[in-house]
Amino acid sequence: MLNFIKNKFKKIYATVTNQISSLFSGNKLDDEFLKELSAVLIKADVGSALTDQIIKNLANGMHTASITTLEQARAALEQNLIQLLQPTAIPEASPRIMLMVGINGSGKTTFVAKYANLMKQNGKRVLIIAGDTFRAAATEQLASWASSLDVALHVGKEGQDPSAVIYDGCKKCLDEKFDALIIDTAGRLQTKTNLMHELEKIKRTISKHFPQEKIATWLSIDAMLGQNSLTQADLFHQAIPLEGIVLTKLDGTGKGGIVFAITHKLKIPIIYVTYGERIDDIARFDAEKYVHGLLHD
Ligand SMILES: Nc1nc2c(ncn2[C@@H]2O[C@H](COP(=O)(O)OP(=O)(O)OP(=O)(O)O)[C@@H](O)[C@H]2O)c(=O)[nH]1
Numbered sequence: 328m329l330n331f332i333k334n335k336f337k338k339i340y341a342t343v344t345n346q347i348s349s350l351f352s353g354n355k356l357d358d359e360f361l362k363e364l365s366a367v368l369i370k371a372d373v374g375s376a377l378t379d380q381i382i383k384n385l386a387n388g389m390h391t392a393s394i395t396t397l398e399q400a401r402a403a404l405e406q407n408l409i410q411l412l413q414p415t416a417i418p419e420a421s422p423r424i425m426l427m428v429g430i431n432g433s434g435k436t437t438f439v440a441k442y443a444n445l446m447k448q449n450g451k452r453v454l455i456i457a458g459d460t461f462r463a464a465a466t467e468q469l470a471s472w473a474s475s476l477d478v479a480l481h482v483g484k485e486g487q488d489p490s491a492v493i494y495d496g497c498k499k500c501l502d503e504k505f506d507a508l509i510i511d512t513a514g515r516l517q518t519k520t521n522l523m524h525e526l527e528k529i530k531r532t533i534s535k536h537f538p539q540e541k542i543a544t545w546l547s548i549d550a551m552l553g554q555n556s557l558t559q560a561d562l563f564h565q566a567i568p569l570e571g572i573v574l575t576k577l578d579g580t581g582k583g584g585i586v587f588a589i590t591h592k593l594k595i596p597i598i599y600v601t602y603g604e605r606i607d608d609i610a611r612f613d614a615e616k617y618v619h620g621l622l623h624d
């Protein structure tokens with residue numbers, strides 16, 4: 328993942344990492360340094376409350392003399408950032424049943440294809456359900472991915488109740504004994520109550536078919552949205568408990584700090600990150616490597 332930071336997250340590397348590197352080289356460890364570091368973290372989208380907390384931890388270390396050099400400050404910052412990304416439970420990165428939810432255009436369908444491809448590479452027979460019956464183009468987009476990946480796809484009729492399509496798709500999964508089931512849904516605004524209720528219904532429909540199995544609900548978040556994505560994710564989490572976050576479009580932002588704000592505020596682990604439109608522009612999120620990449624050039 329270190330190489331990904333350098334090669335794929337070029338914008339993050341060019342902004343955050345460079346700023347941090349120059350801050351840590353040839354500076355004095357004093358209040359001015361903390362002020363400058365705080366500005367870099369805020370600019371990187373870590374968020375003001377969390378930035379204050381990180382800076383306070385460093386200041387405490389400086390005042391109690393456990394941090395006396397810039398290198399010690401960098402190591403303490405690194406530990407603090409990694410700790411912020413540690414999930415309370417180790418997330419399952421290859422669930423058998425995965426339900427993809429998120430706002431419009433956040434990268435759900437592209438991620439569904441990328442995840443289907445990973446599962447297929449793991450030797451699984453994969454079925455995708457096109458749960459976005461809202462737009463005809465949505466099904467076409469998924470059909471094109473499914474055919475290029477040579478993965479099975481269940482589609483309903485345009486405008487059909489998504490739960491009905493998902494009901495039939497789950498039945499197909501059981502009847503034809505697929506190893507993995509991946510369900511795409513239509514984009515929805517977190518403020519539209521009826522659409523959020525629809526997600527509960529979808530989840531109930533899947534549970535009915537797989538009563539003994541865990542259904543991983545993952546939320547896609549567009550990294551470019553920055554702090555706005557926090558409220559969004561919070562409301563999704565209230566409507567339908569989320570097991571994981573998929574952070575998309577990390578190639579399109581120079582702000583790598585949103586990962587800390589997300590895990591700290593929501594306590595939901597980031598499982599995958601994506602950094603492009605191609606099928607293999609996807610990586611497991613690795614906290615230690617990510618933080619190391621941010622702090623060292
Ligand atoms: N640069 C970049 N583009 C991405 C990434 N993931 C998805 N996209 C693009 O973002 C746009 C939206 O992606 P979709 O996968 O269609 O998003 P969606 O959430 O399914 O959208 P709706 O179904 O309309 O809600 C497409 O043009 C994708 O190619 C990524 O990691 N990086």
Ligand SMILES: [Mg+2]
Nearest residue numbers: 435436459465
């Ligand atoms: Mg879609």
